[in-house]
Amino acid sequence: xxxxxLNVIKKDPSKYEGQVxxxxxxxxxxxxxxxxxFIDLNDGTTFKGLQIVLNTEKLSNYAEVAKLNSGSSxxxxxxxxxxxxxxxxxELEAEEIEIICATDSTYPLQKKGHTMExxxxxxxxxPRTNLFNAVFRVRSEAxxxxxxxxxxxxxxxxxxxxLTSSDCEGAGELFKVSTQDIYSGKKLNPADELMxxxxxxxxxxxxxxxxxxLALGKIYTFGPSFRAENSHTIKHANExxxxxxxxxxxxxxxxxxxxEAMLKYTINYLFEKCPExxxxxxxxxxxxxxxxxxxxxxxDFARVTYTDAIKILEKNNxxxxxxxxxxxxxxxxxxKYLTDVVYKKPVFVYNxxxxxxxxxxxxxxxxxxxxxxxxxxxxxxxxxxxxxxEERYDVLMNRIKELGLNEKDYWWFLNLRxxxxxxxxxxxxxxxRFIMYVTGMQNIRDxxxxxxxxxxxxx
Amino acid sequence: xxxxxLNVIKKDPSKYEGQVxxxxxxxxxxxxxxxxxFIDLNDGTTFKGLQIVLNTEKLSNYAEVAKLNSGSSxxxxxxxxxxxxxxxxxELEAEEIEIICATDSTYPLQKKGHTMExxxxxxxxxPRTNLFNAVFRVRSEAxxxxxxxxxxxxxxxxxxxxLTSSDCEGAGELFKVSTQDIYSGKKLNPADELMxxxxxxxxxxxxxxxxxxLALGKIYTFGPSFRAENSHTIKHANExxxxxxxxxxxxxxxxxxxxEAMLKYTINYLFEKCPExxxxxxxxxxxxxxxxxxxxxxxDFARVTYTDAIKILEKNNxxxxxxxxxxxxxxxxxxKYLTDVVYKKPVFVYNxxxxxxxxxxxxxxxxxxxxxxxxxxxxxxxxxxxxxxEERYDVLMNRIKELGLNEKDYWWFLNLRxxxxxxxxxxxxxxxRFIMYVTGMQNIRDxxxxxxxxxxxxx
Numbered sequence: 001x002x003x004x005x006l007n008v009i010k011k012d013p014s015k016y017e018g019q020v021x022x023x024x025x026x027x028x029x030x031x032x033x034x035x036x037x038f039i040d041l042n043d044g045t046t047f048k049g050l051q052i053v054l055n056t057e058k059l060s061n062y063a064e065v066a067k068l069n070s071g072s073s074x075x076x077x078x079x080x081x082x083x084x085x086x087x088x089x090x091e092l093e094a095e096e097i098e099i100i101c102a103t104d105s106t107y108p109l110q111k112k113g114h115t116m117e118x119x120x121x122x123x124x125x126x127p128r129t130n131l132f133n134a135v136f137r138v139r140s141e142a143x144x145x146x147x148x149x150x151x152x153x154x155x156x157x158x159x160x161x162x163l164t165s166s167d168c169e170g171a172g173e174l175f176k177v178s179t180q181d182i183y184s185g186k187k188l189n190p191a192d193e194l195m196x197x198x199x200x201x202x203x204x205x206x207x208x209x210x211x212x213x214l215a216l217g218k219i220y221t222f223g224p225s226f227r228a229e230n231s232h233t234i235k236h237a238n239e240x241x242x243x244x245x246x247x248x249x250x251x252x253x254x255x256x257x258x259x260e261a262m263l264k265y266t267i268n269y270l271f272e273k274c275p276e277x278x279x280x281x282x283x284x285x286x287x288x289x290x291x292x293x294x295x296x297x298x299x300d301f302a303r304v305t306y307t308d309a310i311k312i313l314e315k316n317n318x319x320x321x322x323x324x325x326x327x328x329x330x331x332x333x334x335x336k337y338l339t340d341v342v343y344k345k346p347v348f349v350y351n352x353x354x355x356x357x358x359x360x361x362x363x364x365x366x367x368x369x370x371x372x373x374x375x376x377x378x379x380x381x382x383x384x385x386x387x388x389x390e391e392r393y394d395v396l397m398n399r400i401k402e403l404g405l406n407e408k409d410y411w412w413f414l415n416l417r418x419x420x421x422x423x424x425x426x427x428x429x430x431x432x433r434f435i436m437y438v439t440g441m442q443n444i445r446d447x448x449x450x451x452x453x454x455x456x457x458x459x
Numbered sequence: 460x461x462x463x464x465l466n467v468i469k470k471d472p473s474k475y476e477g478q479v480x481x482x483x484x485x486x487x488x489x490x491x492x493x494x495x496x497f498i499d500l501n502d503g504t505t506f507k508g509l510q511i512v513l514n515t516e517k518l519s520n521y522a523e524v525a526k527l528n529s530g531s532s533x534x535x536x537x538x539x540x541x542x543x544x545x546x547x548x549x550e551l552e553a554e555e556i557e558i559i560c561a562t563d564s565t566y567p568l569q570k571k572g573h574t575m576e577x578x579x580x581x582x583x584x585x586p587r588t589n590l591f592n593a594v595f596r597v598r599s600e601a602x603x604x605x606x607x608x609x610x611x612x613x614x615x616x617x618x619x620x621x622l623t624s625s626d627c628e629g630a631g632e633l634f635k636v637s638t639q640d641i642y643s644g645k646k647l648n649p650a651d652e653l654m655x656x657x658x659x660x661x662x663x664x665x666x667x668x669x670x671x672x673l674a675l676g677k678i679y680t681f682g683p684s685f686r687a688e689n690s691h692t693i694k695h696a697n698e699x700x701x702x703x704x705x706x707x708x709x710x711x712x713x714x715x716x717x718x719e720a721m722l723k724y725t726i727n728y729l730f731e732k733c734p735e736x737x738x739x740x741x742x743x744x745x746x747x748x749x750x751x752x753x754x755x756x757x758x759d760f761a762r763v764t765y766t767d768a769i770k771i772l773e774k775n776n777x778x779x780x781x782x783x784x785x786x787x788x789x790x791x792x793x794x795k796y797l798t799d800v801v802y803k804k805p806v807f808v809y810n811x812x813x814x815x816x817x818x819x820x821x822x823x824x825x826x827x828x829x830x831x832x833x834x835x836x837x838x839x840x841x842x843x844x845x846x847x848x849e850e851r852y853d854v855l856m857n858r859i860k861e862l863g864l865n866e867k868d869y870w871w872f873l874n875l876r877x878x879x880x881x882x883x884x885x886x887x888x889x890x891x892r893f894i895m896y897v898t899g900m901q902n903i904r905d906x907x908x909x910x911x912x913x914x915x916x917x918x
């Protein structure tokens with residue numbers, strides 16, 4: 001029996017009206033009403049399953065089928081019928097059912113209402129639930145929308161390396177990588193590594209991205225990044241997916257335009273491709289999710305200088321645990337105030353004090369602030385971090401010296417400022433946080449297929 | 460001055476005919492003919508640059524411009540003209556040129572005809588050359604074509620983790636990952652790692668892919684994979700990009716159909732999107748490349764059992780350094796004979812002896828062979844490795860015991876065979892090798908942006 005995928009049927013159900021077809025998949029639920037029954041069958045290619053109608057008269061193995069546990073795998077041959085007046089638009093009247101593999105009482109997902117923690121412990125099975133089917137389908141469509149956005153805008157995809165010998169990007173703790181027997185207790189030497197030196201997992205592809213943008217104009221990377229921090233929050237994972245575009249000849253304003261266009265494009269794409277999934281999230285995960293996302297696609301993002309944002313926040317310092325003043329970091333509670341109370345939509349805060357931002361960001365003429373921006377979004381906080389890069393050799397060299405960095409570590413990065421340097425800008429977006437934002441999922445562990453966090457590297 | 464990208468002009472040059480426009484980019488070459496001159500300007504958004512015409516009468520800084528080295532960055536305002544009778548279809552008559560950053564004699568890419576080795580040492584600059592502009596543009600378009608192929612066929616993209624606690628996939632040496640001070644000489648303990656155990660870089664996402672295919676039907680992963688082997692060949696890198704699709708309900712024949720369709724789709728996409736680049740490779744990298752690729756898109760791939768392939772090879776054992784017999788590995792010289800002499804096109808060799816293939820491959824009824832296939836291609840050799848997976852719990856458990864593997868390491872992989880197990884198949888393709896195949900580049904170091912190989916982890 002050759003199986004027809006449910007997503008193929010869904011594209012044009014009328015094509016199959018009155019035909020005998022074969023489908024395969026897993027029983028989500030089986031209801032036995034004595035002389036007839038129903039199976040909600042899903043093969044994973046769609047969010048909603050197909051209703052299989054069972055009838056004792058038509059089905060020789062009715063008794064066996066009606067006893068099946070959820071999770072059992074089946075092939076079903078039957079008559080396909082459009083049911084315009086029923087809850088579901090079509091159904092299949094079973095004529096033959098082959099039970100491929102019946103689950104028994106050891107199957108972990110038999111009951112409904114498992115805790116998120118239980119589902120995390122069963123991460124290899126959780127995409128079989130409605131919730132995680134929707135999360136990972138939306139994640140997949142969102143990643144495709146992003147590739148499509150950048151490709152259509154003339155960006156070249158750069159598959160930058162994960163292994164790096166540079167530990168100098170100041171992005172916090174790095175994972176070390178070795179080919180030696182690191183638990184032997186012997187004194188090991190970096191020179192004995194396969195690559196002849198100490199190697200780390202890269203937290204960012206920005207530097208490589210700059211080199212390629214200064215050759216190919218506009219590039220983006222989209223792959224895993226790593227931070228070895230011992231963070232036990234709901235927003236941090238040690239391995240996360242990272243999008244890092246970089247554009248030659250772009251200034252900070254252009255950079256903001258790209259971020260805004262990218263997010264609107266991707267969310268509109270999800271509205272088009274995943275309406276059922278978004279409706280499900282809106283009903284069961286985050287009430288008001290669809291309105292929240294429409295608010296993003298239908299309005300211009302707010303743009304406010306750091307200095308003005310601080311003025312607004314200072315007036316409300318009585319509301320905050322951490323009082324702000326010019327020069328302070330903008331912390332979660334302040335982000336929340338700006339996005340949820342003041343602007344009620346995504347807001348770019350830009351021109352930050354140089355002392356709280358990275359060395360490579362372009363110095364403004366005031367000598368105090370840099371052309372950096374964070375995109376803050378309601379609920380999720382910082383979604384993107386961006387800057388125009390310092391393209392002036394002397395100014396960059398001064399910053400490197402001022403901060404006590406070793407200029408030798410940056411030889412080729414500095415050379416880019418000598419060899420046909422031009423203005424350029426870029427940003428980074430944590431893709432997992434974006435998925436939290438569009439699904440309403442509260443914990444980064446529930447948008448990553450197999451999350452890697454402190455004390456957790458299962459599957 | 461706001462710059463117009465060259466790829467925007469290229470889409471509809473007639474739109475700009477007779478207009479004054481501004482472009483920006485880098486001078487690839489500057490020719491000074493005393494009263495007039497030419498700059499080949501490229502901003503990286505296209506393969507071919509834009510010819511800028513310089514005229515002493517129109518250009519106040521002609522003398523300065525005409526002296527520029529290649530690699531210098533410029534903004535050019537000028538009159539855009541279609542030139543249907545000239546070598547290039549259009550040009551720009553410069554009226555104003557702003558020199559942004561002139562290179563001096565220290566710029567490494569001034570001369571033509573650098574060695575590939577020299578360009579590898581300057582990997583941060585080599586995408587500025589025609590050759591690497593073409594390689595990385597084709598790489599980008601190919602990755603997009605692959606995402607588009609799988610997305611359009613209803614595959615869910617799975618962003619599987621790189622960090623793994625499993626060292627048991629038998630894919631050779633693994634990189635170890637640590638958060639401890641590995642060069643301190645102190646005795647370290649896996650339990651003290653951030654994740655509470657020893658962690659490695661994953662060589663394959665197949666096992667995770669199977670879990671997701673058995674929930675979402677058809678999935679694919681596309682990301683970096685790692686092998687810590689000390690291989691100094693032109694075909695191996697320690698970090699490479701890997702595509703691993705996995706399909707529930709698919710048998711080995713269906714699996715071959717997916718590989719064949721995927722490769723035809725991607726190559727046809729490149730014919731459509733990158734004709735200039737492919738022509739360049741055909742002229743300067745591999746004569747006959749385009750014919751070779753048309754041969755792939757226009758013919759059915761050959762399919763031959765391992766047993767029949769061995770019969771063919773045995774008759775020609777006098778031609779081989781390593782003589783084959785049933786049970787032998789098919790080595791490079793044999794692959795070459797099959798693809799270049801016998802079939803002259805891609806060929807699937809299938810049903811290999813179980814002893815030379817992995818434990819998870821489905822045992823045939825003969826008890827001796829497994830449902831595995833390698834796709835061999837002219838010149839590049841093995842491009843994809845594939846198999847139907849052993850979905851029968853008892854048979855898989857027997858293989859695990861037979862090979863002395865520890866069944867505890869495979870607890871969830873085995874559970875997948877208990878909980879609604881169905882037939883399923885998948886494959887892996889080394890994306891870098893595919894890019895070697897479609898560009899004609901001979902060394903994997905020249906299709907990876909920043910290759911990671913033994914003794915090499917620069918940039």
